[in-house]
């Protein structure tokens with residue numbers, strides 16, 4: 495037996511439409527107020543002419559300089575009354591009087607339609623109830639999408655609608671709360687925690703240490719009883735803390751399955767900047783993203799804190815960090831890092847001991863800014879240094895402010911402990927001069943395995 499599908503039509507209001515008129519003037523100027531009187535009179539006249547109109551109310555917002563929906567008390571009252579089912583039809587003079595822009599107009603119209611209310615724009619002759627006008631509105635919507643500012647408005651509206659419709663997760667993101675009509679309002683106590691986590695992370699603290707400290711201090715985590723590593727990672731990666739929204743990170747497969755799928759490029763993603771108030775300063779947020787990438791050992795060795803700032807003086811390839819854990823010198827295990835030209839396509843002809851390099855950086859910074867740094871961290875390198883050029887004897891720093899500083903690298907045994915590093919280093923330089931295979935050092939740096947994976 496074949497199934498028949500019949501569309502259920504909404505019952506038409508048999509008799510009269512309950513009509514509301516909306517008027518707005520933007521200033522207190524007499525001429526404007528006069529025009530307001532005219533608007534109201536026109537509506538009364540029109541209603542009297544038409545037998546099927548029952549003019550329920552005239553909503554007037556006057557003398558307001560601001561155009562945001564929030565400031566328009568009567569407008570909001572009208573929407574509330576529509577929501578309560580008291581009105582069937584709204585008459586207004588023009589689109590510009592109704593809302594501040596196309597997007598607002600559309601969003602309001604859509605909202606009203608969801609309550610079964612249609613709108614008539616007198617000047618434009620658009621009645622949202624008829625099909626042709628619906629098309630005009632759709633065209634207007636496509637124009638609206640061209641404006642980036644409007645897209646942001648659309649996003650906020652879209653999020654709010656999804657939220658209202660129950661599609662969006664109702665539990666707000668840690669650090670934020672939702673009000674009835676706004677999302678991503680800052681929750682002060684949680685926001686302070688978020689801020690602290692970002693700052694500590696950017697200042698070089700490991701996520702694990704931050705996490706343990708949070709738990710020890712009894713600070714409530716976003717979920718569960720104690721902080722988890724994943725929560726910290728997710729927090730640091732979340733663009734909403736910088737005030738942005740990335741749209742379509744996930745999407746619903748189709749209307750039948752309602753399965754949520756992560757968007758890996760099947761649909762476009764939109765990054766909307768400054769969609770709401772930020773918790774974290776954008777500069778700190780950006781640095782945190784870079785650090786996150788440097789610490790991502792899944793794609794190879796950690797390149798923290800220098801990232802790609804260090805280049806091989808011989809072939810120009812970025813230096814990679816190795817632990818040198820496998821190196822024994824005179825039966826003693828050397829446990830420290832080095833930066834060498836052992837990445838993809840590297841010539842293998844350069845290596846610098848981490849201690850020597852770090853010490854040179856701290857010293858240069860102290861000489862320039864009169865402040866002693868305990869450790870080398872990405873945030874201050876990134877804030878102050880444009881490039882770091884190395885060779886066997888010296889380091890050249892091009893500072894962000896335009897200064898250049900050349901200093902000798904100090905390999906003397908007294909300058910750093912333990913002295914076996916310098917022995918190792920000098921030995922290494924000798925071997926390079928003699929043309930000893932570079933792969934040996936690749937292995938010593940613990941890099942052989944990871945670069946084999948990288949191809």
Ligand SMILES: [Zn+2]
Nearest residue numbers: 806809835841
């Ligand atoms: Zn090289």
